[in-house]
Amino acid sequence: MTFKSEVRDSTINALLDKAGQRSYQQYLAKMTLKKLRGFSEEPISFDFPVTAIIGPNGGGKTTVLGAAGIIHRTIPPRAFFSKSGKYDSGMQDWSIEYEIVDRAVSPRNSLQRTASFKSLKWNRDALSRQALLFGVSRTVPASERRELLSCTSRKFSVPDARVSPFSAEINESVSRILGKDVSGFKEMKVHASGNVTLLTGQTSTGVGYSEFHFGAGESSIIRMVAAIEGASDNTLVLIEEIENGLHPVATIRLVEYLIWAAERKKIQVIFTTHSNEALRPLPSKAVWSATKDKLFQGKLDVASLRAITGQIETASVIFVEDDFAKTWMEAILRQSERAIIDHFQVHAMSGDGTAVAMNKYHNDNPSITVPSVCVIDGDSRQEDSEEKRVYRLPGEAPEAYVFDNCLNHWSVIGGKLSVALLQRFEDSEKVLELCQDVRRTNKDTHLLFSQIGEKLGLVPERTVAAAFTTLWAQVNTKEVQDIIMKVAQGAEASASASTG
Template identity: 50%
Template structure:
């Protein structure tokens, strides 16, 4: 499904789609571009970093969203809004069947000026998780004499999807309309014994999920869905299931989704191109998770941050540092960024940030040797190819001598060394993608987890090729924090 959506976005196979926006001047942003290369986009960043600014900028491309929803003006106190400007590149085949459409939104002469397009846009703000008892619009539903103007049983599609997100059945739930115009509503549910209860007795997250799913399922194909802080009121697993649901919506209904989040669980189902970080006037595309953001913004105490391309590179660097010894590992934070470009960009941003309290470096895969620049803190891992391929080849070189230790590291015992040799040798011959070989080897060896296989191979590599470990650490030089009395 994700591959299909990536292809659909790259081929621009949409009737309505926001392709890119450029923040010429908007709050803390100047000349910053965000591209929407996947139809479900996550915006991450620290508080005040600009996530909601980007979300609101996307909304302003369409007439159905009032500028005041995200960018209200408070008299003379908002003079800084003058000359704010956003540029858009959009697909709107009703307007221009074959070409992209360019539009602008700007704030001049004390008002917004837009050349916005028509599109259904759903906006779910943080207020959606307010308990029903605190929502003034529902006061009319309080009291023993209340009767709904209209009652509607939730569609099976709504109950099916909401139940998957919440991990609980919601058959028999209804939407109760408070007013005859149908603009104010609440939900009612049933206990396992069949007793009814209203939204006044729902959990805030439960009501939020049902409301989002009900409105999204009722939306027209091609609609835009904007959600602030998607994890509000949700368990971490429910947050992940909500994002998985929205990916399905993008696939089924050609909808476009943009949400803000502080949760790694919300990022887990997404490809790296679907994630943008907003950082103090800058925007960076890539899988910049919340832990990495906390490191960059100084919320985690450290003496050095290291940005690498992916999870295997992260584990390889940590294995090398641990094997080398003498390094204060608690003071080093290593983060996978989902590619070489995000790793380089985040490293550059961190080192030019005047508020940063410690330096960072970037360690790329060996196939990126031409981009190494030690002066700018950019280094490479050993080898001239993917680190997975390099580690595999190194272990194959010493497999006859080290099969026993490798078997023990794989939690299989010394007696399994011949079997380990056979499996590793065969997989090395038949595997087409070195990124997947660890899971394949693990599957052949009694379903050992891929993480255990990676760790076992990396430990063997570090023990048998200490010169490569030493060269990697020596290349970083004096940037590594050392334990007292140790020298690199």
């Protein structure tokens, strides 16, 4: 089934508008990595208050996170960009430019700030804004944290006055993320200063236990939520590898919590991730891909990053707009007499602009030897071009085109399509009537296949889309062969250009 976030579309749209209009007291709106590690003149905008940075290992995710942090006084540059004597000579002349909202300093206009590394030190026009950094070390078990060693003594105890329950807001948020009741959990101050704390939990039967018996993800979530709830409004929150120690469902719930916290407390969150689940609740504008020297905006499958950076074992790559285009393109490739599908990987992007941009980056990068082409939808405003290896699928609205074409060929494919839809062959006329009824009442053609699936008894949308595209490909041989020929010739031309 298609994932449906519990965050309402109205909440997402309101936060997109709020970020677009800069309706914040403090907010990091944009930054340009003028020169920073492998990046040169790379801009990134924060168009949603919760931003995900994805990318392969070594792609620059943490570099972007660090760049966002160090313009704030509470985040020291050494937290991300330490210099190790002569071994880091390449740091000279690093520079980052920022566009920042700070109404206390400039009530009407954005501020321009710079952080740069010159003369063996960082120089920055740092701003006063609360910032929280949750690094990967947050998931280190309590038994491996040196500051808690004194708590392992059999005689360890603290006065009751230094043991506090969490607020209802924290309990509710943590319980939802972890999927368990944490109302009996508490925090104790190991020392009177409160600099070191230890968590305690409670089983459903009332048996108490300390943080030494917590899961790493469990501990990190409680501490993270407690810190965010205790922070002031407009705080910047930076999180490395948000999925560390978490079940995929907990990762989704954590991101949803951060979106609600952004709505409620006006915080801004930037996190890095390798997880598809972390991207699911976010709009496309909230996702940026870091690929060693370039930044791309738009939601895509994390696995696609291997194709973008050339880290794949395949002959060629095809970039398409979305999951339906991927399903359709794979159905087309399966009709090739030369089994061309074995030589291609199809990757769904988050729109035609992203697909075209990724294809250009892929083919322009001299370090990538695997050629690529791009296939956009028929209604795309992007330009199709033989020279740029960008081709177009037939029809206007993709789902409607495939759907209507299959209905027009029902006398030929109706029985097979019914079976592919998990129905009986002899019920093809009933299935046709159902499809015609859905088509008459449909207002959004992107939902056609999910609506058919619901009417047929909760058949997954992916199954319905695969059935229609496969049968479409079997009866539209001329269109199929035309697309296959263009894609194959485009890949060969890309390969020749890269080796020539």
